Amino acid sequence: MILSNISVPLLGMVDTGVTGHLHSPVYLGAVAIGSLIFSFLYTGMNFLRMGTTGIAAQNFGAGDNDGLRVSLGQAMIVSAAIAALLLLLQWPISQLAMHLVGGGADVQANALEYFFIRIWSAPGTLANMVLIGWFIGLQNARVPLLMFLTINISNIILDLLFVLALGMKVDGVALASVIAEYAGLAVGLVFAARELGKHVGNWPLPKLLDLREYAAFFSVNANLFVRTMALIFAIGFVTAQGARMGEVILAANAIMMNFQHLTAFALDGIAHAAEALVGKAIGQKNRAALRTAVRLSLKWSLIFAGGFSVIYLLGGQSLIYLLTDLPTIRHTAIEYLPWMIASPIVSVWSFLYDGVFVGATRARDMRNIMLIATFVVFLPAWYLLQGWGNHGLWAAFLLFMATRGAGMHVIYRRKILPL
Numbered sequence: 001m002i003l004s005n006i007s008v009p010l011l012g013m014v015d016t017g018v019t020g021h022l023h024s025p026v027y028l029g030a031v032a033i034g035s036l037i038f039s040f041l042y043t044g045m046n047f048l049r050m051g052t053t054g055i056a057a058q059n060f061g062a063g064d065n066d067g068l069r070v071s072l073g074q075a076m077i078v079s080a081a082i083a084a085l086l087l088l089l090q091w092p093i094s095q096l097a098m099h100l101v102g103g104g105a106d107v108q109a110n111a112l113e114y115f116f117i118r119i120w121s122a123p124g125t126l127a128n129m130v131l132i133g134w135f136i137g138l139q140n141a142r143v144p145l146l147m148f149l150t151i152n153i154s155n156i157i158l159d160l161l162f163v164l165a166l167g168m169k170v171d172g173v174a175l176a177s178v179i180a181e182y183a184g185l186a187v188g189l190v191f192a193a194r195e196l197g198k199h200v201g202n203w204p205l206p207k208l209l210d211l212r213e214y215a216a217f218f219s220v221n222a223n224l225f226v227r228t229m230a231l232i233f234a235i236g237f238v239t240a241q242g243a244r245m246g247e248v249i250l251a252a253n254a255i256m257m258n259f260q261h262l263t264a265f266a267l268d269g270i271a272h273a274a275e276a277l278v279g280k281a282i283g284q285k286n287r288a289a290l291r292t293a294v295r296l297s298l299k300w301s302l303i304f305a306g307g308f309s310v311i312y313l314l315g316g317q318s319l320i321y322l323l324t325d326l327p328t329i330r331h332t333a334i335e336y337l338p339w340m341i342a343s344p345i346v347s348v349w350s351f352l353y354d355g356v357f358v359g360a361t362r363a364r365d366m367r368n369i370m371l372i373a374t375f376v377v378f379l380p381a382w383y384l385l386q387g388w389g390n391h392g393l394w395a396a397f398l399l400f401m402a403t404r405g406a407g408m409h410v411i412y413r414r415k416i417l418p419l
Contacts, residue, residue, distance in 0.1 A: 001136070001141045001144065001145075001268075001269035001270070001272040001273055002266050002269030002270065002304075003145055003269070026104075026106045026107050026110055027110060027169050027170055030107050030108075030109075030110030030111040030113075030114055030170050031110075031111075031114060031170055031173055033107065033108075033111040033114075034111045034114035034115050034118060034170070034174070037094075037097045037111075037115060038115075038118055040232065041086070041093075041122075042125055042126075042129075043228065043232060044225065044228055044229060044232065045079075045082060045126055045129065046129065046224075046228055047220075047221045047222075047224035047225045047227075047228060048075060048078070048079050048082075048126060048129040048130050048133065048221070049129040049130065049132055049133035049136075050133065050224050050275075050358045051075070051133070051217065051220045051221040051224050051358075051361075051363065052071060052072070052075040052129075052130050052133030052134050052137065053133040053134070053136045053137045053272070053275045053276065053279065053358055053359070054137070054220065054275060054279050054358045054359050054360065054361040054363075055067075055071040055137070055216070055217070055220065055279075055361060056068060056071040056072070056133070056134045056136075056137025056138060056279070057136075057137035057138075057139075057275060057276050057277075057278070057279020057280050057282075057283065057359050058279045058280075058282055058283035058359075058361065059071055059137075059283065060137055060138050060139070060276075060279070060280055060283060061279060061280035061281060061282065061283020061284040061286075062283040062284065064283075065199040065200060065201030066201045066202055066203075066204055068134075068138070068196070068199055068201065069196065069201055069202070069203050069204070070204060070207045070208065070213075071134065071137070072130070072131075072134050072192065072196075073203065073207075073208045074207070074208060074213075074214055074217050075130040075133070075134070075217070076127060076130050077208060078214070078217070078221075079123075079126035079127050079129065079130050080123060080126075080127070082122075082126055083122040083123040083125075083126050083127075084123075086119065086122045087119060087120070087122060087123075090115075090116065090119045093119075094112055094115050094116065094119075097115070098111065098112065110169070110170045111170075113170055113171055113174075114170040114171070114173065114174045115174075117171055117174035117175055117178060118174040118177055118178060120178050121177055121178040121181040121182075124178070124181035124182040124184070124185045125181050127185050127188075128147060128151070128181060128184050128185055128188060131143075131147070131185070131188035131189070131192060132144045132147060132188070134192070135188075135191070135192075135195070136272050136275060136276050137275070137276055137279060138195060138276070139276045139277070139280065140195065141272070141273070143187075143188065143191045143195075146187055146191070147184045147187050147188050148184070150180075150183050150184045150187045151180045151181060151183065151184035152180070154176075154179065154180035154183045154184075155176050155177055155180035158172075158175070158176035158179055158180060159172070159173060159176045161176075162175060162176055163176075219363070219364075220361050220363045221363070222363075223363035223364045223366065223367040224358075224363045224366065224367070226367045226370075226371070227363070227366045227367040227370040227371075230367075230370045230371055230373075230374045230375075231370060231374075233374060234373075234374050234378055234397070234400055235257070237378075237379075237382075238253060238257065238393060238394075238397055239253065239254070239257070241382070241393050242254075242390065242393070245389065245390055248328050248329055248332050249332065249390050251324070251326075251329045251332075251333075252329055252332040252333040252335075252336060252390075253336075253390070253393075255320060255323050255324065255329070255333045256333065256336055256337075256339065256340055256394070258323065259312060259316075259319070259340040259343070260340065260343055260347075262308075263305070263308050263343065263344045263347065264347070264351065266304055266308070267301055267304055267305060267344075267347070267348055267351040267352070268351055268354075268355075270297055270300050270301050270304065270351075270352070270355070271297070271301075271351050271352055271354050271355030271358075272355060273297060273355070274293060274294065274297035274352060274355030274356050274359060275355045275356075275358045275359040276359065277289075277293035277296075277297070277359065278290060278293050278294065278355070278356050278359030278360055278416075279358075279359035279360070279361075280359075281293055281359075282359065282360055282416075287417070287418075290416070290417065291417070293359075294352075294356055294412075297352055297355065297356070298352055301348050301351065301352045302348060304344075304348075305344040305345050305347070305348035306344070306345065308344040309341050309342070309343075309344045309345055312337065312340050312341045312344075313341050316334075316337045316340065316341065317334055317337070320333045320334060320337070336390060336391070336394060339391075339394040339395075339397075339398065342398065343398060343401070346398050346401050346402050346405075347398075347401040347405070348405070349402075349404075349405025349406070349408070349409065350401050350402075350404035350405040350408065352405075353404075353405060353408035353409060353412060354366070354408075356408070356412060356416065357408060357411075357412075357416075360416045362411070362415065362416060365408070365411045365415070366408070369403075369404055369407035369408055369411070370404065372403065372407060373400050373401075373403040373404045373407065374400065377396075377399055377400055377403045378396050378397065378399065378400035378403075379396075381395070381396035381399045381400075382396035
């Protein structure tokens with residue numbers, strides 16, 4: 001799962017690299033805006049993966065093969081309905097996005113061209129989220145890795161073919177992403193059929209066709225959606241406040257956020273393993289297995305978090321030099337590097353407990369803690385620490401991460417551990 005997660009940012013890097021070699025910066029800007037829009041849309045839909053993992057893991061632990069089919073079928077139906085809605089509303093979504101993001105006329109025209117092609121990946125992308133979550137719930141991490149590799153490698157090959165060989169522009173980049181998503185979906189469906197063959201059962205159609213049977217699914221996923229929106233708000237707030245402090249701070253914060261995302265992607269790999277193990281233990285009502293799963297996940301999370309802190313301490317400056325050759329931005333980013341050295345150790349608890357809570361399907365608690373961390377801790381802390389400038393912004397962000405971890409630890413001890 002760590003390998004799978006780290007492969008995700010590769011898509012954006014490839015798109016950036018290909019368009020960055022075209023004759024005009026307009027294309028790079030257009031793809032950057034288009035990618036940002038879909039990153040926001042699809043990140044907001046990540047509840048499809050998280051919710052499916054927890055429900056499937058508990059069915060797997062309970063040996064409920066019919067339940068495994070219900071968890072997959074319900075999530076796939078909901079993902080298809082959301083994708084259909086996105087396709088129907090693509091025009092107003094595109095206009096609202098362009099209004100919010102801004103950009104010059106040429107950039108917006110090309111971004112819209114990218115958007116109206118890439119939006120057709122929605123059914124494949126959302127279905128892939130469901131399949132990946134379902135496989136993780138069944139403790140099968142190989143298929144998600146294979147799906148990610150299929151998507152990324154297909155995207156690379158098609159980017160090079162469409163843009164460099166056939167002379168396409170942003171349309172080629174968007175089309176490559178669409179085809180790559182459906183290639184990953186084809187792989188996922190083939191392996192899902194095989195997996196279901198190993199777990200003999202029936203498809204309870206009433207539970208798939210009757211909306212009343214979706215109560216548990218929507219209860220979990222609605223809370224996860226709110227939780228994810230609050231997280232996106234906090235990260236977006238850091239970017240927005242950095243922009244208010246000037247282009248140099250904005251660029252330096254973007255580099256720092258790359259460090260944060262790299263840490264998050266890697267530690268989320270262990271959290272995904274925790275989702276599957278905790279969900280299975282709860283499905284079996286096995287308290288000893290639950291404690292073991294959390295302890296093992298914590299052990300490896302701390303090892304990796306410590307490793308990232310050491311890497312940033314010893315090699316952070318070199319990484320900054322690799323990411324930019326502009327002296328002012330280099331100097332500014334190095335000034336704020338200590339926050340990133342501390343971040344893995346502070347953040348690791350929230351990543352670990354995200355996995356534990358998803359496996360336990362404690363989505364409401366995740367939502368409440370995230371809302372408290374965002375609006376009761378992060379925003380007030382930022383307001384009080386404004387005198388520290390950008391240091392105050394990063395201090396508030398680390399308090400936000402620490403609050404999430406501490407809050408979930410308390411709930412884990414009180415509500416999850418007792419089973």
